[in-house]
Amino acid sequence: MATRNTWRTWRAGVFLAALTPLVVWGWQVANNAAGPEPGRYLLLNIGTGALWMLLLTLSLTPLTRLTRWKGFTLIRRQLGLWTLAYATLHMLSYALFILGLDWAMLGSELVKRPYIIVGMLALIGLAVLGATSNRWSMRRLGKRWKTLHRLAYPILGLVLLHFLWVVRADLGEWVMYAAIAALVMATRLPPVARTLPRIRYRLAGT
Numbered sequence: 001m002a003t004r005n006t007w008r009t010w011r012a013g014v015f016l017a018a019l020t021p022l023v024v025w026g027w028q029v030a031n032n033a034a035g036p037e038p039g040r041y042l043l044l045n046i047g048t049g050a051l052w053m054l055l056l057t058l059s060l061t062p063l064t065r066l067t068r069w070k071g072f073t074l075i076r077r078q079l080g081l082w083t084l085a086y087a088t089l090h091m092l093s094y095a096l097f098i099l100g101l102d103w104a105m106l107g108s109e110l111v112k113r114p115y116i117i118v119g120m121l122a123l124i125g126l127a128v129l130g131a132t133s134n135r136w137s138m139r140r141l142g143k144r145w146k147t148l149h150r151l152a153y154p155i156l157g158l159v160l161l162h163f164l165w166v167v168r169a170d171l172g173e174w175v176m177y178a179a180i181a182a183l184v185m186a187t188r189l190p191p192v193a194r195t196l197p198r199i200r201y202r203l204a205g206t
């Protein structure tokens with residue numbers, strides 16, 4: 001039987017696991033171990049990290065249905081906020097290392113690289129979800145809270161479009177993320193969602 005301390009340790013472990021890549025990348029940049037373009041290195045790694053965080057967050061509900069393990073539900077908000085933190089740091093690395101904080105350049109950048117607009121929309125969506133992820137918003141919004149938080153799926157679509165626009169020719173990595181996203185999204189379809197507890201019973205019976 002898991003105690004309150006077990007869950008606290010689990011949450012702290014997840015926190016450390018989410019923080020570690022940022023510390024490692026920061027350390028690499030500080031020690032000239034991040035290649036010839038450290039700013040771009042941070043931008044791309046943190047962007048990919050944000051996508052991983054989003055995919056992990058969205059996997060938690062199907063994993064709970066499949067296993068009934070409470071631990072997955074307990075870290076849902078935490079991972080959602082980590083997604084927002086990574087996405088914000090990704091945007092900040094763009095502003096700092098690519099734009100050089102030259103905001104006058106932003107207009108021409110948006111014309112040259114429209115995928116940035118798509119990324120911005122995704123980030124705004126994540127910020128709305130992060131701001132309403134607390135108990136107070138849940139109580140205030142009632143049933144509408146769930147509907148609002150389903151926005152995570154169109155946001156995932158926007159992120160994949162943003163990524164696709166960036167990679168264009170080299171599709172291999174993108175296809176892998178798109179396949180994972182398709183799998184996660186498929187688990188929300190009612191017939192598939194109904195099957196998950198049945199798989200659990202079948203596995204428990206074997």
Ligand code: HEM
Pocket residue numbers: 043044045047048050051054087090091094098116118119120121122123126159162163166167
């Ligand atoms: C204001 C918002 C955003 C801006 C300005 C932005 C900007 C960028 C830029 C400039 C690139 C790299 C393009 C290049 O190769 O030169 C990029 C790549 C990427 N971004 Fe964003 N982005 C934003 C939001 C997001 C969000 C919200 C996510 C995910 C949750 C995300 C995930 C990615 C991914 C996965 C890549 C590709 C990384 C790779 O090629 O390894 N971005 N973004």
